[in-house]
Amino acid sequence: xxxxxxxxxxxxxxxxxxxxxxxxxxxxxxxxxxxxxxxxxxxxxxxxxxxxxxxxxxxxxxxxxxxxxxxxxxxxxxxxxxxxxxxxxxxxxxxxxxxxxxxxxxxxxxxxxxxxxxxxxxxxxxxxxxxxxxxxxxxxxxxxxxxxxxxxxxxxxxxxxxxxxxxxxxxxxxxxxxxxxxxxxxxxxxxxxxxxxxxxxxxxxxxxxxxxxxxxxxxxxxxxxxxxxxxxxxxxxxxxxxxxxxxxxxxxxxxxxxxxxxxxxxxxxxxxxxxxxxxxxxxxxxxxxxxxxxxxxxxxxxxxxxxxxxxxxxxxxxxxxxxxxxxxxxxxxxxxxxxxxxxxxxxxxxxxxxxxxxxxxxxxxxxxxxxxxxxxxxxxxxxxxxxxxxxxxxxxxxxxxxxxxxxxx
Numbered sequence: 001x002x003x004x005x006x007x008x009x010x011x012x013x014x015x016x017x018x019x020x021x022x023x024x025x026x027x028x029x030x031x032x033x034x035x036x037x038x039x040x041x042x043x044x045x046x047x048x049x050x051x052x053x054x055x056x057x058x059x060x061x062x063x064x065x066x067x068x069x070x071x072x073x074x075x076x077x078x079x080x081x082x083x084x085x086x087x088x089x090x091x092x093x094x095x096x097x098x099x100x101x102x103x104x105x106x107x108x109x110x111x112x113x114x115x116x117x118x119x120x121x122x123x124x125x126x127x128x129x130x131x132x133x134x135x136x137x138x139x140x141x142x143x144x145x146x147x148x149x150x151x152x153x154x155x156x157x158x159x160x161x162x163x164x165x166x167x168x169x170x171x172x173x174x175x176x177x178x179x180x181x182x183x184x185x186x187x188x189x190x191x192x193x194x195x196x197x198x199x200x201x202x203x204x205x206x207x208x209x210x211x212x213x214x215x216x217x218x219x220x221x222x223x224x225x226x227x228x229x230x231x232x233x234x235x236x237x238x239x240x241x242x243x244x245x246x247x248x249x250x251x252x253x254x255x256x257x258x259x260x261x262x263x264x265x266x267x268x269x270x271x272x273x274x275x276x277x278x279x280x281x282x283x284x285x286x287x288x289x290x291x292x293x294x295x296x297x298x299x300x301x302x303x304x305x306x307x308x309x310x311x312x313x314x315x316x317x318x319x320x321x322x323x324x325x326x327x328x329x330x331x332x333x334x335x336x337x338x339x340x341x342x343x344x345x346x347x348x349x350x351x352x353x354x355x356x357x358x359x360x361x362x363x364x365x366x367x368x369x370x371x372x373x374x375x376x377x378x379x380x381x382x383x384x385x386x387x388x389x390x391x392x393x394x395x396x397x398x399x400x401x402x403x404x405x406x407x408x409x
Contacts, residue, residue, distance in 0.1 A: 012121050012124050013384060015124075016121050019117050020376050023113065023116055024373055027113050030108070030112070031105045031108065033046075033047075034092050038094030038098075039092075039093065040094055041136035041137075041138055042070075042136050051112060055131055061077065067149035069146070071135040071142075072134060074133075076129065076130040076131070077119050079126050083126035084156040084387055086118060087130040087131070087159070088111035088114045088160060089159070089160040090133050091104040091137045093137055094138075099360050101354070103362070109372055109373075110160065110379070113373060113377075114375075115380075117376060117377060118387075125388055130155065132151070134330075137330055144293060146334075156393065157299070157393070158334055159343075160331065160341075160343075163363065163368065164345065166346050166348060170317060170320060171300065174300060178298065178323070179293075179295060179332055180256060180295060182293040183253070183254045183255075183292040184290040185251070185253070187210065187284065187286055188249040189280075190246065191205055191247070192246055193245075206282050210234060210249070212276035212279060214250075225257070225261065228265055230254050232251055235251055254266050254269060259294050293330050294332035294333045296331055297409070298335070299396055301392075302386075306382045310343075313377055315375065317344070336409050346371060347359075347368035
């Protein structure tokens with residue numbers, strides 16, 4: 001069980017923890033509402049409104065429709081415009097057909113709870129607290145759109161939390177907390193129809209061009225780095241087997257450890273598609289189907305501070321180790337703008353397949369809520385550290401500048 005109280009806290013720290021504890025029941029009720037009303041990417045009208053209203057009723061100034069996204073918002077409270085701005089990011093989109101099999105209802109209250117906690121410190125400490133409602137993490141990438149629109153400009157540090165299994169960690173060491181850069185690509189070929197038996201020589205087979213594109217990508221795999229991933233599906237392959245396909249299309253994802261290498265691979269896939277068009281006679285349309293997710297630049301200095309508070313609160317997790325990224329997230333786009341951490345934390349006492357019914361159940365469980373409240377407290381306390389310790393803030397910013405430059409940002 002996570003400790004409700006921690007010995008040795010300062011008066012301001014006690015106020016931060018107490019503010020979150022006082023909202024425990026209401027935060028859980030908010031999470032349960034989101035869990036019971038799952039809404040997919042860009043359709044999170046009820047969930048977003050519930051989160052924004054929750055903060056507004058607790059004294060936050062709320063701006064809705066941020067970056068032109070109807071389900072995005074910025075909620076903030078400021079004391080002194082010259083002091084640092086600490087941000088917490090909340091997610092609330094669900095998975096199609098499954099619901100909250102990634103626990104975004106918990107991500108929502110982790111960020112909101114942390115924001116409420118840090119707000120309590122503003123009676124004694126100057127600073128700005130911002131909670132961003134960020135839609136469509138599972139598809140489209142709301143944070144990518146928001147980052148491109150400059151929504152996170154001027155923020156000094158951003159934090160969030162993602163639930164996981166018993167193996168979840170806080171990414172405190174170099175090489176941990178990584179996520180792959182990812183670009184969605186749509187490739188379409190236009191050929192010419194003909195009777196597949198009577199006069200196939202008068203046709204141009206668009207499906208053949210798409211198949212050759214897959215073959216080319218498969219040939220490329222031997223010559224890409226181990227962190228790269230290229231995968232795709234056929235979305236249209238023709239109308240009937242006795243008609244030469246005049247149109248074919250496929251959707252692909254190109255991933256890599258860094259944004260620069262991902263862009264290099266996207267260009268190679270483009271050339272493969274152009275080659276397939278050349279050998280079949282089809283015309284090719286190569287489209288970037290959505291904004292890229294950048295690779296994640298985790299700020300380990302800030303993560304270590306979060307981990308210190310998590311340990312003190314009794315939420316002790318396995319030690320982080322360096323490991324290659326596997327998935328992708330729009331958090332990466334934020335991490336190229338502002339020092340960022342998305343800590344993991346367990347909502348199950350075992351390992352399970354993610355994006356599953358088992359996660360749906362865990363996202364509405366006593367353990368899930370208990371640990372989420374603890375994480376909110378730890379992030380709020382880390383935010384207080386940034387507001388009161390200029391040396392720590394400069395170390396966080398220094399690591400950010402150095403790591404971003406090393407990745408070509």
